[in-house]
Amino acid sequence: MATDKELSDFLEHVERRAFKQAAYAVRKEESALDIVQDAMIKLAEKYGDKPAAELPMLFQRILQTTILDYFRREKVRNTWVSLFSGMKPAGDEHEDFDILETYESEQGSSAAESSADQVERAQMLDLIDEEVQKLPARQREAFLMRYWQDMDVAETALAMGCSEGSVKTHCSRATHALAESLKAKGIQL
């Protein structure tokens, strides 16, 4: 079973990537932070005694479930909001808000002080970030778990609740879609 230190180290290791994963999905920084916190607490409370090797898969599974729960709650909330506000279509406020705009301006301001290369590099990172966010949700999850979170195919399949074949398909499609979209924007990795 994982010791306190192992669990703490694991959470520290994954927290930033988990935040980005959640932010890609929900596109709201505050909500992404809440989701990561919920997922961390659930992992510690319910699976804190599991072996350290199982933590990545368990955490990813919890994270995905927590993101799904968020969308369910949002849907219910939007139903009520649209019911009471009459003409306002559901999900409108999400369309107004794009986290990438904030990111881009922040990135731009810090990079503006740096050299031209750094600006170019920062812009490229932003574009990659943006294209990853644009991927279909399942493809993005599979891609991030496999290549960002270092999970193997079996772990990813377990965390996503699908077959290993589906994971491979999602990953392959995500990689090709990403390569094409980045190429279209003139980025050659």
Added chain:
Amino acid sequence: MNTDDLNFAYKVRHALNEKLDDLPASTTDRLAAARKAAMARKKADAPARVAARQNVLSVVSSHLFAEPLSWLGRMSVAIPLLVLVLGGAAIYQFEQEQQIAELAELDAAVLSDELPLSAYMDHGFNAYLTKSAQ
């Protein structure tokens, strides 16, 4: 996935990792706070729990069955046992009395009632009478 795809995926991974370093301090602070909150609510280790349970059991058993028994420990075993035995005996006694009372009532009814005519027509009853007369 072929090698080119893998290389591409790892380059994307590298770019995403690089981007992680740009997270604002407020976000990283909040994540650290969330981690601490999670650690504070960590589930206790399973072996520790088992050990704790064994400790409880051993404490209870040592209290009850260890050589220098306290009077409280002795009573906590003796009283429930006594209550159980007395309860069993009382139930047995009550059942016996009930059975006797039922039989007595039946006998009294048979003795005090007149025999119906149909009883004399019953071969079985006649056989019973002759048998009991012998």
